[in-house]
Structures are given as structure tokens and as C-alpha cells.
Amino acid sequence: xAVVSQHPSWVICKSGTSVKIECxxxxxxATTMFWYRQFPKQSLMLMATSNEGSKAxxxxxxxxxxxxxxxxxxxxxTLTVTxxxxxxxxxxxxxxxxxxxxxxxxFGPGTRLTVT
Amino acid sequence: KQEVTQIPAAxxxxxxxxxxxxxxxxxxxxxxxxxxxxDPGKGLTSLLLxxxxxxxxxxxxxxxxxxxxxxxxxxxxxASQPGDSATYLCAVRTGNQFYFGTGTSLTVIP
Numbered sequence: 001x002a003v004v005s006q007h008p009s010w011v012i013c014k015s016g017t018s019v020k021i022e023c024x025x026x027x028x029x030a031t032t033m034f035w036y037r038q039f040p041k042q043s044l045m046l047m048a049t050s051n052e053g054s055k056a057x058x059x060x061x062x063x064x065x066x067x068x069x070x071x072x073x074x075x076x077x078t079l080t081v082t083x084x085x086x087x088x089x090x091x092x093x094x095x096x097x098x099x100x101x102x103x104x105x106x107f108g109p110g111t112r113l114t115v116t
Numbered sequence: 117k118q119e120v121t122q123i124p125a126a127x128x129x130x131x132x133x134x135x136x137x138x139x140x141x142x143x144x145x146x147x148x149x150x151x152x153x154x155d156p157g158k159g160l161t162s163l164l165l166x167x168x169x170x171x172x173x174x175x176x177x178x179x180x181x182x183x184x185x186x187x188x189x190x191x192x193x194x195a196s197q198p199g200d201s202a203t204y205l206c207a208v209r210t211g212n213q214f215y216f217g218t219g220t221s222l223t224v225i226p
Contacts (some may be wrong), residue, residue, distance in 0.1 A: 043217065043219050046214070105162075107160040108164070
């Protein structure tokens with residue numbers, strides 16, 4: 001089956017620094033990738049939709065200047081949390097799809113970010 | 117905007133029992149619906165994918181049904197086991213975007 005990887009799986013950073021999270025589709029080309037955030041005991045919340053070669057579409061309330069998304073190729077999307085603060089500590093999950101209507105969405109294993 | 121709701125929010129059952137998790141959505145114009153499992157601190161594991169033209173899908177002890185016109189899906193788990201304890205999420209795809217339910221936290225007691 002389709003595999004999506006994320007790197008790193010776990011990261012701790014100091015407040016004010018930036019962190020980059022990578023999301024890769026390993027065996028298929030992902031025209032669209034999604035980034036989600038999950039706070040403890042809450043459901044996933046969509047942050048942004050990223051189509052290869054174009055600017056990401058951010059959900060209401062998500063700061064695009066703080067969460068920089070780059071989808072430079074059909075197999076790689078990156079999320080950079082800039083000037084991270086403790087309230088950005090969360091579980092970040094990416095997913096990928098080919099974009100065709102019947103295709104499922106494949107999820108990465110997630111990245112746990114802790115900002116101290 | 118699509119809204120997805122799951123009932124119950126939490127469920128605790130003794131081992132061996134059959135159980136049903138419910139998912140409802142407000143916009144019936146969906147492409148597909150997926151059921152996921154999430155273990156604490158882990159990413160999502162896809163359990164079943166139902167296309168909009170399908171009524172149900174089965175995998176092992178799991179059976180998911182879809183009634184698109186009424187905006188409902190159920191996940192049936194037969195002969196539950198302690199290893200089934202996890203949070204179960206349903207998600208519907210509308211357009212090029214998934215909308216997630218609030219999840220059902222399942223605990224199977226040995």
C-alpha cells in the first residue's frame with residue numbers, strides 16, 4: 001500500500017527557533033498534501049492544503065507566516081514552524097493523495113513537536 | 117461546510133462484545149469515507165475506505181457501512197479485544213479535502 005513518511009518523528013526546540021518537518025510520499029506521486037495539527041485528546045484539525053507547485057491554502061485561523069508550507073515536488077512537502085512558542089507544541093500529521101476522487105488519503109506517522 | 121460528528125465520544129465494553137461506532141455528516145455530496153484508528157501519541161492507521169458508490173466494506177472483524185443519502189456511517193467491530201482499544205476517527209472526503217469527526221475513544225476491558 002501507499003506509504004507516507006515524516007521526519008523527524010519527534011523534535012524538541014527552544015522558543016524562538018524554527019523547525020522544519022518533512023512529509024514524503026514514498027511510492028506514489030502526491031498532487032495534494034495536507035497538514036494537520038492535533039492537540040492532546042482532540043481530533044485532527046486541518047491546517048493547510050498544499051498542491052504541488054502552488055501556494056498552500058490555509059484554514060481560517062492558521063497563520064501562514066508562522067507555518068510555512070512548501071510543496072516543491074510530487075513527493076515532498078515541508079512545514080516550517082517559524083519562531084516557535086510553547087503553544088505551538090503539538091502533534092503534526094501530514095497526509096497525501098493523488099487527488100483523484102476515489103483515492104484514499106494516506107497519513108504519515110506524525111511529528112511530535114515540543115517547544116520549551 | 118461539511119461537519120462530521122461521531123457518537124459516542126467514549127465507549128467502554130467488556131472483551132468479546134460486538135460494538136457499533138457511529139459517524140454522521142451534514143453534506144451527502146462526498147467522494148468517499150474512511151475509518152481510522154489512532155493509538156495514543158501515534159499517527160493514523162486507515163482501517164476501511166468506502167467509496168461513495170459503495171454500501172459497505174469489510175476487513176477481518178471490522179465492517180463499515182455507508183448510507184450517503186442519510187449522511188451516516190457505522191463501524192461494526194465483532195468480538196472486541198483489548199488490542200482494539202484506541203480512538204476511532206471517521207473522515208469524509210468532499211472535493212479535495214477531508215473532514216474529520218470528533219472521534220470515539222474505545223476501551224475494551226479484559
